[in-house]
Amino acid sequence: xxxxxxxxxxQNLRRDFKMGSEIVHALRxxxxxxxxxxxVTIMGTSGSGKTTMLNILxxxxxxxxxxxxxxxxxxxxxxxxxxxxxxxxxxxxVFQSYNLLSRTTAIENVELPLLYNSRVSSMERRKRAMxxxxxxxxxxxxxxxxxxxxxxxxxxxAIARALVNDPVIxxxxxxxxxxxxxxxxxxxxxxxxxxxxxxxxxxxxxxxxISTFSGRTITLRDGLLKKDTLNENIQSARHAxxxxxxxxxxxxx
Amino acid sequence: MSPFTLAKIAVRALFRNRxxxxxxxxxxxxxxxxxxxxxxxxxxxxxxxxxQMTQMGTNAITIMPNFSRxxxxxxxxxxxxxxxxxxxxxxxxxxxxxxxxxxxxxSSNGQAIVGNSNWPASLSGVSEDYLKIRNYEMExxxxxxxxxxxxxxxCVIGKTVASNLFANTDPIGKNIRFKNIPLKVIGVLKAKGSxxxxxxxxxxxxxxxxxxxxxxxxxxxxxxxYANSIGEGYAEKASEEIMTILKERxxxxxxxxxxRVHTQEEMIKMVTSTSDLLSLVLTAxxxxxxxxxxxxxxxxxxxxxxxxxxxxxxxxxIGARGKDILLQFLFESVLISLLGGLIGICIGIVASExxxxxxxxxxxxxxxxxxxxxxVCFATGVFFGWYPARKASRLDPIEAxxxx
Numbered sequence: 001x002x003x004x005x006x007x008x009x010x011q012n013l014r015r016d017f018k019m020g021s022e023i024v025h026a027l028r029x030x031x032x033x034x035x036x037x038x039x040v041t042i043m044g045t046s047g048s049g050k051t052t053m054l055n056i057l058x059x060x061x062x063x064x065x066x067x068x069x070x071x072x073x074x075x076x077x078x079x080x081x082x083x084x085x086x087x088x089x090x091x092x093x094v095f096q097s098y099n100l101l102s103r104t105t106a107i108e109n110v111e112l113p114l115l116y117n118s119r120v121s122s123m124e125r126r127k128r129a130m131x132x133x134x135x136x137x138x139x140x141x142x143x144x145x146x147x148x149x150x151x152x153x154x155x156x157x158a159i160a161r162a163l164v165n166d167p168v169i170x171x172x173x174x175x176x177x178x179x180x181x182x183x184x185x186x187x188x189x190x191x192x193x194x195x196x197x198x199x200x201x202x203x204x205x206x207x208x209x210i211s212t213f214s215g216r217t218i219t220l221r222d223g224l225l226k227k228d229t230l231n232e233n234i235q236s237a238r239h240a241x242x243x244x245x246x247x248x249x250x251x252x253x
Numbered sequence: 254m255s256p257f258t259l260a261k262i263a264v265r266a267l268f269r270n271r272x273x274x275x276x277x278x279x280x281x282x283x284x285x286x287x288x289x290x291x292x293x294x295x296x297x298x299x300x301x302x303x304x305q306m307t308q309m310g311t312n313a314i315t316i317m318p319n320f321s322r323x324x325x326x327x328x329x330x331x332x333x334x335x336x337x338x339x340x341x342x343x344x345x346x347x348x349x350x351x352x353x354x355x356x357x358x359x360s361s362n363g364q365a366i367v368g369n370s371n372w373p374a375s376l377s378g379v380s381e382d383y384l385k386i387r388n389y390e391m392e393x394x395x396x397x398x399x400x401x402x403x404x405x406x407x408c409v410i411g412k413t414v415a416s417n418l419f420a421n422t423d424p425i426g427k428n429i430r431f432k433n434i435p436l437k438v439i440g441v442l443k444a445k446g447s448x449x450x451x452x453x454x455x456x457x458x459x460x461x462x463x464x465x466x467x468x469x470x471x472x473x474x475x476x477x478x479y480a481n482s483i484g485e486g487y488a489e490k491a492s493e494e495i496m497t498i499l500k501e502r503x504x505x506x507x508x509x510x511x512x513r514v515h516t517q518e519e520m521i522k523m524v525t526s527t528s529d530l531l532s533l534v535l536t537a538x539x540x541x542x543x544x545x546x547x548x549x550x551x552x553x554x555x556x557x558x559x560x561x562x563x564x565x566x567x568x569x570x571i572g573a574r575g576k577d578i579l580l581q582f583l584f585e586s587v588l589i590s591l592l593g594g595l596i597g598i599c600i601g602i603v604a605s606e607x608x609x610x611x612x613x614x615x616x617x618x619x620x621x622x623x624x625x626x627x628x629v630c631f632a633t634g635v636f637f638g639w640y641p642a643r644k645a646s647r648l649d650p651i652e653a654x655x656x657x
Contacts, residue, residue, distance in 0.1 A: 058570070060569075060650045060651050061651060080574070080575060081575065081576070084572055084573060084574040084575075085572070085574070087569075087571065087572045088573075089572070093570050093571060095654070099567045099654065101564060101567070103269060112568070112571060113571040113572055115254055115258060115573075116254065116568075116571070116572040116573050116574070116577055117572070118254070122258075165571075165572070
């Protein structure tokens with residue numbers, strides 16, 4: 001991969017919503033590139049347009065104007081099906097509320113994205129899901145259903161699910177929003193590990209301390225890019241975890 | 254996604270809501286079972302009617318004097334002034350091409366007496382061909398011959414007569430007295446078993462028609478002539494031909510026909526069309542319950558789609574196309590209806606057997622009705638599952654994911 005070529009490039013991105021007779025400008029012309037191997041946090045208060053941005057980056061929504069090129073493909077004019085295809089091959093999603101299928105085992109949840117890729121056989125599907133679960137350290141929980149797993153474990157399964165189709169970018173939407181500090185740091189440490197292994201990650205959050213774990217922070221405000229700074233002093237989530245006082249109650253297992 | 258994977262997902266989703274699935278399936282089960290049973294009932298009665306009619310002889314044609322009017326009064330056939338006679342019989346025998354057997358039927362009612370026993374029977378004067386026309390077969394002895402036994406005092410009797418007059422003895426060679434004239438029994442007919450329209454077809458005494466004409470009735474009038482068309486489908490041609498021959502002989506010019514010609518085919522058609530209508534009505538009623546079952550599926554699929562909006566959103570977010578979601582839900586509804594269809598067919602067949610044995614109703618479950626039911630079930634699943642599935646496939650992933 002040529003690190004000079006951006007994996008993701010947006011130019012003058014706009015998104016308007018019609019709310020009755022009013023037009024709301026959620027994004028008013030945002031441009032930035034993300035290069036392979038970057039770990040970027042996208043910050044912003046609510047109403048800043050970061051959710052809209054994430055939806056467009058995740059190919060679930062199309063911009064009103066502007067350009068969005070993901071891994072060499074122009075997505076602005078794509079059909080619903082074509083966007084679904086991009087999502088299935090190039091994007092890994094991690095949600096705030098995990099969004100695992102209930103009463104479905106961890107391994108089957110991880111296999112899910114590959115079901116929509118007819119080129120992957122069921123044998124390979126299982127093998128890749130197993131590998132993804134190993135990467136997030138949950139190989140021994142493969143046959144557990146979500147309500148038998150803790151929040152942190154559920155989010156790990158969700159991360160495994162985002163890894164299984166080997167996406168060009170992982171998009172995380174407030175992925176630590178439902179977790180306590182300790183578990184948040186554990187998840188961030190996992191993201192840092194994946195980053196160290198070469199994964200490109202875009203992490204949407206409104207918590208400033210989360211952004212200290214990433215290499216670059218993009219801040220949005222009122223639909224405009226306010227700041228785009230490289231982080232000189234990247235914190236180690238593992239280290240932060242060690243600094244936390246030991247958990248006073250019993251372990252979640 | 255492969256059909257196998259889709260089926261697996263559908264089965265799992267249905268298993269999750271066992272009670273709900275059971276109730277939707279039940280709706281289809283009742284519908285299909287009703288259709289199968291009703292069709293079996295209709296087909297069964299049609300079949301049994303047809304069987305009875307064919308026993309009488311499928312190709313039989315009856316020729317009788319027409320009703321006539323005298324001064325505006327509708328007269329019945331016996332007071333008609335047009336009668337058939339032996340020459341008509343000969344003409345039909347020699348000229349008609351679409352018939353291969355002709356026999357008059359001359360009746361004389363009375364009591365048949367043998368020794369101390371007597372039995373009310375009708376003496377029928379017929380020709381040899383009568384057996385062929387009415388599908389009678391000889392069991393014992395011989396049938397009289399038109400030429401040799403022209404006015405002979407001989408007769409051939411049916412099983413009912415034989416058993417009532419000659420309880421345990423062989424009737425062949427014995428005499429039956431009918432209106433004081435002794436008739437020698439030369440043959441016994443094979444039993445035809447069931448009777449049609451309440452008439453016992455085995456309660457007959459057949460004698461040469463000349464014998465009955467001259468010895469019993471003292472009249473050369475022939476009330477009825479039976480004929481046999483040369484095969485199935487020729488009945489209409491044959492009856493037209495008969496009418497033409499009879500009219501020509503009389504130089505008939507009046508607008509009304511002198512005789513009535515009935516074909517058994519007509520009768521079968523008439524009776525089966527009645528039972529066709531009956532089975533159509535029954536099937537339609539049963540079909541309505543299948544339709545209601547289908548609405549049940551549609552309802553439950555809508556609920557299911559709404560309930561699983563978030564799941565749909567997730568599946569779309571990770572790459573499912575609208576088509577994938579559509580197929581997923583369509584598989585579920587088709588699975589419900591096919592499962593219902595399968596169980597319904599089994600129950601329908603069992604119910605038909607029960608009705609057949611317990612109520613002695615002729616039932617006939619046809620392979621066609623089973624296959625059609627199964628096909629209809631598939632169509633029901635697709636038809637009623639289509640709109641909910643399409644609704645699911647058109648959801649916006651962002652909205653769907655936000656759904657709580």
